[in-house]
Amino acid sequence: MTERFDAAISRFDAINNADPRRVSVDGADIGSELLYARQMSEWANRLYPDASEVLRLAARAQHIKRWEIPRNTFPMDRAGYHRWRTTLYSFHADVAEGVLREVGYDDATISRVRSLLKKERLKADPETQALEDVICLVFLENYFADFAPKHEEDKVITILRRTWAKMSGVGQKAALELQMPAEARRLVEKALAV
Numbered sequence: 001m002t003e004r005f006d007a008a009i010s011r012f013d014a015i016n017n018a019d020p021r022r023v024s025v026d027g028a029d030i031g032s033e034l035l036y037a038r039q040m041s042e043w044a045n046r047l048y049p050d051a052s053e054v055l056r057l058a059a060r061a062q063h064i065k066r067w068e069i070p071r072n073t074f075p076m077d078r079a080g081y082h083r084w085r086t087t088l089y090s091f092h093a094d095v096a097e098g099v100l101r102e103v104g105y106d107d108a109t110i111s112r113v114r115s116l117l118k119k120e121r122l123k124a125d126p127e128t129q130a131l132e133d134v135i136c137l138v139f140l141e142n143y144f145a146d147f148a149p150k151h152e153e154d155k156v157i158t159i160l161r162r163t164w165a166k167m168s169g170v171g172q173k174a175a176l177e178l179q180m181p182a183e184a185r186r187l188v189e190k191a192l193a194v
Helices: 003-016 032-047 053-061 078-102 107-117 126-142 144-150 153-166 169-176 182-192
Strands: 022-025 028-031
Touching (some): 003 032, 003 053, 003 078, 028 032, 032 126, 032 169, 078 107, 107 126, 126 144, 126 169, 153 182
Antiparallel strands (some): 022 028
16 A cells, blocks of 8 residues: 555544543553454455455545434434434545545546545445445444344344345345354354354
8 A cells, every 4th residue: 555545544543532431442542433443444354355445445544533423412212313313324434535535646646535425335345345244244243243232133133134234245244154143143053044
C-alpha cells in the first residue's frame, strides 16, 4: 500500500480511539471502535488477501465515529433500526471522505469508498459483497455470543438468517469454520436448519 494509505489508516484509528467506550486489549486501554476497525482489517486481510486498497480503506472506516449516533436516538422498532443504519451509512462515508481528502486521495477513490460504506449494490458489486462478508464475520466471531442472550431466541434466529443471506459463499464457508461458544453454535445451527 501507499504512504497515503498508511496516513488514512492512522487517522481512522486516531478518530476511533476517541470512542468513549473503552476496552482493554493486551493491557492497553483503547476505544471500542478502534478494536472493531482492527477486527475488520484482520478479517478483510484473511478472507480477501488480494483486496484492493479501496476495500481495505472501507473496512477500516466501517464504524468510524459510530458512537456519535447511538441506536437509541431512533425509534426502537424495525423501521427505526433501518433509519439508524441508513443514517450511519452516510455518516461513516462523510467522515471517511474527510480523512481521505486530508491525506490526498482522488475523487474516484473517495467515491468508491463512499459507495462501499453505503452498501450500494450489495450482491451485484463484488467489493460491496466482500465488505459485507467481513462485517458479518466480525459480528459472528466477536459480538454474537454476547448479543444473543440479550434478545429472544426467535429474534436471534431471524437475525442470523438475515445475516447468512447477506453473505457470499466465501463468507458463509468462513462462518461455518468459526470457533464459537456452545450456545452461540447451537443458535447458528438452529438458524441454518431450514
